[in-house]
Amino acid sequence: MNAEHSSIESAEALVERLARAGRAAQRVLARLNSAEKSAALHAAAASLRAAEAEVLAANARDMAAGEAAGLTSALLDRLRLDSARLAGIAAAVDQVADLPDPVGQVIDASQPANGLALSRVRIPIGLIAIVYESRPNVTADAAALCVASGNAVLLRGGSEAVHSNRAIHAALVQGLESEGIPAEAVQLVPTQDRAAVGAMLTAAGLIDMIVPRGGKSLVARVQADARVPVLAHLDGICHTYIHAAADPAKAEAIALNAKLRRTGICGSMETLLLDAQFPAGQVVVSALLDAGCELRGDHRACALDTRIGPASAEDWDTEYLDAILSVAVVDGLDSALDHIARHSSNHTDAIVSQDQAACERFLAEVDSAIVMANASTQFADGGEFGLGAEIGIATGRLHARGPVALEGLTTYKWVARGTGQIRP
């Protein structure tokens, strides 16, 4: 349901009320089987399609307000919905509905000497909060992933998308309710209460996990202030190291793709490390420059092509998200590993080499959520990894790392079945 908000209710009281309602709804949701959850999500997708007129009208209000407020064209593009985009959002909900359900999976089982039949069984985490910015598709994506994994969700979108989010949320909930899922399983937190995000971040015991989806300032704020566990990544400072024994054609193709296929995604390469012994370094940087990429190099990289400008110290720690790349020439694998250990954001790092031993050392010793050999870092994506969808990519060290989908939205419990055992 769309939360009512009384002006005399504090942000803490609002969040506590919504969270308690969400937790109660989650207990109902947790008892549904996979077929029931799937049917409810398909109903939600159908309801979203049926509400096209309402959703597009609501989006037009947000777009008009955004244009009046002078939002950038990039922000307006993220906000904009049309018939095709809405169909895509509904199709994504259908796709999540058909993913294998992790809840109830037996992780492992054993029978220790005491005779107990012991197993670890996947269960939902509980109540998840998603804090996001202008993209209204997150409302549907996040709701679908949470419901599919048996979790209730509090959705807090950006104020610029308030009407779009309300319309999408209303349609989804109508579909879910028609299949027996309580409306409180998916709740919108009112955007007019600016203090609500702070109250969500500190609602330990009421909210089990928080996922920020948006720009760096949002993620940084959530990571700094949250007392609830956070699943997120701040930066995607991804490296590609072209080893001495790299195949030149593969190296060139991978470097171009890793940087330029899409420059604005977190898995795009931000630093290229060229081994001094790699014979075709000049060819690779020329190809990048010819393709329109700005290169900023250390002094040895600058010597490869006059079009390369000098890199500053900050360049090695910068996520450009643009057609800009820092390039360093390194002396061998150890030197590449050192550079990555100092500058990687532990998102995705790759090696290109035909030397299998070098690849295996790189894969073993680089301590990032995703490590790759002979592939473009742009594959760092839940869909590409066969997860079907992702709630986000995590670079923390606990619980779940890399692309996080349904399994990362579950935890487990120990189930011990006895026949009257007592402990000696």
Next chain:
Amino acid sequence: MNAEHSSIESAEALVERLARAGRAAQRVLARLNSAEKSAALHAAAASLRAAEAEVLAANARDMAAGEAAGLTSALLDRLRLDSARLAGIAAAVDQVADLPDPVGQVIDASQPANGLALSRVRIPIGLIAIVYESRPNVTADAAALCVASGNAVLLRGGSEAVHSNRAIHAALVQGLESEGIPAEAVQLVPTQDRAAVGAMLTAAGLIDMIVPRGGKSLVARVQADARVPVLAHLDGICHTYIHAAADPAKAEAIALNAKLRRTGICGSMETLLLDAQFPAGQVVVSALLDAGCELRGDHRACALDTRIGPASAEDWDTEYLDAILSVAVVDGLDSALDHIARHSSNHTDAIVSQDQAACERFLAEVDSAIVMANASTQFADGGEFGLGAEIGIATGRLHARGPVALEGLTTYKWVARGTGQIRP
């Protein structure tokens, strides 16, 4: 190594210096294979045995200081070491050395449509901090579990055990170093700096996880103040529900064992729920009373035996850790589930019943780290669960739940092996 502590160094600077040294040592440790780690731990155990005279002399200093300071006999008993206890501590290190190594295990593998060979591989978490109280055995147990799982560790013991911990630590490190593990992989944080715990709790990015081991006030402080992820449980308010269809003899034996085998452990039963339809409730409560247990009941429980006193509202939320038990009579499974949902600390809860459907509903719907059917809650223990040892029991919802051993001290990374793939 035993950390030097300059009086002009702030607690934050101290913790940062130790943490950076620990992280550097961890990168060395992470490259060792299972046999190398195992050999180092066996050497540490041997070194501990060889240092018996030094360790017992150091412990005698702590005991004398503790007696002079008027520590309770319970605290003094936890602090006391003798030849047999020290042999037990060394044997536990040997046992951890022989546990299967989770590091390098492939959790799962797949080949998505893009042709990448994808796998998730277990890796160490990084740098773990353990904050504990008077038991000096934790120094060796925690160090062994962390080293076995490839993690560096910062150990912060209680000031009453300072000499014992230093002696145990020195012996362990001597053994580890003899097999090539850097001394900084296992560091003692000086107890004389009282602000160091606070600095550890907030060292996000430097310390990857913190495990408090000790009394409730320590755990509560760590959970309240930590910005680093915490693995812990605060309370063990464990329930046993005796269903209408329970076998009376099993019910009696399980209730006696769950409460009285050891009353001071976190898995001991604190509340007994008797189904109103269970015919032998009176027998069970009489057996508990006859065994010397104090019972505090609701009005229907009090009617079962005149020796039962009335329970107050707080009793249902109290972890007695003593021969005291709260008893409620409930009307059926739903009523038991409601009571547990309201009062459980989500540690361990059990049902006793010959009705399999009732057991399965209980196991599915009780949302605790450990759920049991027809067994004593006192089995809630890493050793009993076949884990070999445990760093602690966790009641949080993320990362690891229930008894946490080597696997819970690992995380994973995604490894993608390609042959030149670029993303279309």
